[in-house]
Amino acid sequence: MNDVLVRLTVNGRAVERTVPARRSLADxxxxxxxxxxxxxxxxxxxxxxCTVLVDGRTAxxxxxxxxxxxxxxxxxxxxxxxxxxPSALQAAFRECHALQxxxxxxxxxxxxHELLAExxxxxxxxxxxxxxxxxxMCTGYVNIVRAIELAAGRMRRP
Amino acid sequence: xKPAPFEYVRxxxxxxxxxxxxxxxxxxxxxxxxxxxxxxxxxxxxxxVDINAVPGLEGVRARPDGGLDVGALTRHSDLLTAPLVxxxxxxxxxxxxxxxxxxxxxxxxxxxxxxxxxxAAELPAALLALDATAVIAAPGGRRRVPLVGFFVGLxxxxxxxxxxxxxxxxxxxxxxxxxxxxxxxxAGDFAIAGVAAVVRGDDGRxxxxxxxxxxAGDRPLRLGAAEAALVGAELSSALPARxxxxxxxxxxxxxxxxASAEYRTHLVSVLTEQVVREALGRLAP
Numbered sequence: 001m002n003d004v005l006v007r008l009t010v011n012g013r014a015v016e017r018t019v020p021a022r023r024s025l026a027d028x029x030x031x032x033x034x035x036x037x038x039x040x041x042x043x044x045x046x047x048x049x050c051t052v053l054v055d056g057r058t059a060x061x062x063x064x065x066x067x068x069x070x071x072x073x074x075x076x077x078x079x080x081x082x083x084x085x086p087s088a089l090q091a092a093f094r095e096c097h098a099l100q101x102x103x104x105x106x107x108x109x110x111x112x113h114e115l116l117a118e119x120x121x122x123x124x125x126x127x128x129x130x131x132x133x134x135x136x137m138c139t140g141y142v143n144i145v146r147a148i149e150l151a152a153g154r155m156r157r158p
Numbered sequence: 159x160k161p162a163p164f165e166y167v168r169x170x171x172x173x174x175x176x177x178x179x180x181x182x183x184x185x186x187x188x189x190x191x192x193x194x195x196x197x198x199x200x201x202x203x204x205x206x207v208d209i210n211a212v213p214g215l216e217g218v219r220a221r222p223d224g225g226l227d228v229g230a231l232t233r234h235s236d237l238l239t240a241p242l243v244x245x246x247x248x249x250x251x252x253x254x255x256x257x258x259x260x261x262x263x264x265x266x267x268x269x270x271x272x273x274x275x276x277x278a279a280e281l282p283a284a285l286l287a288l289d290a291t292a293v294i295a296a297p298g299g300r301r302r303v304p305l306v307g308f309f310v311g312l313x314x315x316x317x318x319x320x321x322x323x324x325x326x327x328x329x330x331x332x333x334x335x336x337x338x339x340x341x342x343x344x345a346g347d348f349a350i351a352g353v354a355a356v357v358r359g360d361d362g363r364x365x366x367x368x369x370x371x372x373x374a375g376d377r378p379l380r381l382g383a384a385e386a387a388l389v390g391a392e393l394s395s396a397l398p399a400r401x402x403x404x405x406x407x408x409x410x411x412x413x414x415x416x417a418s419a420e421y422r423t424h425l426v427s428v429l430t431e432q433v434v435r436e437a438l439g440r441l442a443p
Contacts, residue, residue, distance in 0.1 A: 021165060
């Protein structure tokens with residue numbers, strides 16, 4: 001067991017911490033940085049709740065050790081939220097009732113963010129495929145798919 | 159669900175990584191299979207040797223012979239987007255598309271999938287069908303092991319505890335046709351069963367066939383009887399069914415909560431017919 005010095009950027013802010021080797025990125029975010037928007041569900045990579053962006057690509061924060069991420073750029077749901085109010089995706093989630101308890105929402109927003117950054121006009125099938133790794137026990141997914149479609153449309157015609 | 163304590167070593171060079179390995183160490187690459195096992199305490203290594211910062215292990219490069227060199231740290235996502243893979247080994251991209259979900263594919267590595275050697279995993283089967291060779295760094299130098307001798311049992315490979323898989327060499331498959339199918343309960347799950355096929359033909363005859371079943375034994379499994387039914391045969395629409403009729407001879411599938419051995423054996427036969435038809439359809443006329 002050793003401690004690891006890690007310097008990384010979280011939501012644009014430089015962070016330097018010495019953490020136990022086994023500290024997950026999810027726990028660094030929640031416990032050390034108090035960024036509790038990232039939720040921890042299954043802790044073995046199945047539920048998708050803890051999904052964040054690492055260097056712009058989605059990753060399960062429960063399957064990464066903080067000590068591995070020296071030099072990485074991390075974006076959490078807090079970083080995906082503009083200072084002046086919800087993002088297009090967040091607004092669409094609210095309007096479409098794409099969340100109920102909200103536990104899965106941060107992970108879904110990160111996943112949808114990556115999808116829309118690469119595919120401006122995804123088909124419904126592509127959206128379903130993209131979010132297949134994010135479990136939601138409330139909504140039945142239909143409204144989540146609608147929200148991502150709505151946001152994609154608005155982001156194409158701002 | 160936290161891992162037991164371990165010592166973390168961030169290796170900067172291959173030699174540093176090799177020096178840090180011992181019988182109680184594990185290599186950390188993408189971590190997408192290892193970290194769940196750590197979190198559930200199914201494995202409790204004393205030391206994790208992180209090879210992510212080791213230069214030269216990432217990416218897909220063209221080989222002069224028309225094949226590909228795939229670095230061990232190449233992520234599944236990169237297989238899906240690399241033009242070289244599409245050009246020279248599209249089977250690899252088709253197989254990678256079935257690995258987990260996007261967030262898993264962004265981190266998970268080719269080398270990790272091979273070294274983990276899950277018999278239900280896609281890449282080991284696809285790479286075995288492509289007749290790839292593992293390139294292994296050992297303290298005394300490098301050695302090459304054809305994948306057919308690399309997978310030696312359930313989650314077990316020819317890698318010694320002090321060795322590191324650094325990449326795979328894929329021979330020229332530009333004129334080969336391929337097929338890939340799997341059945342999983344949900345997109346992103348491990349397959350209940352699957353089959354990868356690489357078929358070559360010349361002058362109306364099948365000249366070479368490599369069929370590998372997923373989830374059909376303790377390792378990715380060559381379907382030798384089906385291959386024998388194809389090689390030398392005249393290319394015809396009857397071939398897929400003829401190959402499929404023989405697959406029961408080679409299958410040794412597990413019987414578990416996800417599917418019975420009988421059902422898996424049936425699936426391998428059905429999928430063999432489909433992938434052989436798919437491959438024959440791709441063979442240049």
